[in-house]
Amino acid sequence: MDELPGALGTSASLALRLGQAIFSTASLFFMCLDVEFYGYTAFCFLVTIMGLVIPWSLTFALVDAYSVVYKRPSPQHGVMSVIIVGDWVLSFLSLAAACSTASVTDILINKTFLCSVQMCSRYQLSGAMAFLSWLLSLASSLINLWLLPSL
Amino acid sequence: MDELPGALGTSASLALRLGQAIFSTASLFFMCLDVEFYGYTAFCFLVTIMGLVIPWSLTFALVDAYSVVYKRPSPQHGVMSVIIVGDWVLSFLSLAAACSTASVTDILINKTFLCSVQMCSRYQLSGAMAFLSWLLSLASSLINLWLLPSL
Incomplete structure (x- = not known):
């Protein structure tokens, strides 16, 4: 488990989680700079998902940091399964939120002129930040899923 | 490989592909019933992705049908890797297209009134059809990815 960079408990995994x-924090920050986002379902969805991704990633960043410093053994098969399912679900939700936000923003800019240039x-x-967060989340999920049969 | 239902070459996989x-065809049909979709980036994206998913799924449906009838051996590791990467990419693109369509439709209905009730x-x-297609595509991808290390 310690051989592949990116597996839970390695420094690469810590970098991915951070x-x-x-x-996710940047995405939430740009969305919440004003209070107009709650008028749009897609933007509320993004805020909800980013609000779930941040504590999830920080928790496993702490676990990784602890494992890197104290050389703890890798977790058991059952624990890893739960982590992988959570990772995958959050990864899909992040992608869905990023795509929804992107397409709604496109409509707002090109069709309705409902938002100012700065807001848009x-x-x-x-x-874009949500999309980057999804890419890193996908990397974590794929690496952990790949390692699951070898545990 | 033949033990798990849903692996390439089994009748469950044939059902998933069909x-x-x-x-995907239903999704494309409902979107293309009128010619107004090309004014919206998200709808054009959906049409493109569904146009890719249909030949991909039909090809592997034929491969599965052939394998079921003539009891052919499962493909090699390299071939399976290519199939799995294609499946995953199309699965993510389907989800992105379905979410974009859903959020743009929501905006059109609630904010802009740019489409009639029938069109919306x-x-x-x-x-919704694109979302169902994504669910089945995800099932195929997960099962094949799970089986890859055992090939």
Whole structure:
């Protein structure tokens, strides 16, 4: 388990988790700079999902940091299964939220002119950050799923 | 490989592939009943992705049908890797297209009133069919990925 970089408990995994937390926080920050987002279902969905991804990623960043410093053994098969299912669900939800935000922003800019240039660019940045968070989350999930049969 | 239902070459996989093809075709049908979809990026994206999913699913439905009838051995590791990567990419793209369609339709209904009731319900049905196609595609991808290390 310790051979593949990115598996739970390695420093690569710690980097991935910190990256997820940073990008999710940035996404939430750009979306919540004003209070107009709650008028749109897609933006509320993004805020909810990013609010779930941040504590999840930070928790496993702490677990990874603890494992790296104190050289703890890798977790059992059952625990890893739960972590992998959680990772996959959050990864799909992040992708869904990023795509919804991107397409709603596109409609707002090109069809309805309901948002100012500054607001629209914030929504775009928020969607882009959510997409980057999804990419890192996907990497964590794939590596952990790949390692599950060998545990 | 033949033990798990849903692996390439089994009748369960044939059912999954046919389901994907049927739902993708239905999604494309509901979206293309009128010619207004090309004004929206998200709807064009859905049409493109469903146009890719249909031939992909039908090809592997044929491979599965051939394997079921003539009892052919399972494909090699390299071939399976290519199939799994294709499955995963199409699965993510289907989810992205379904979510984009759903959120754009929501905006069109609640904020802009740019589409009639009949048109909006067609867009909603199209998004729902794309979502069902994604679910079946995810099942195929997960089962094949799970079996890859044992090949």
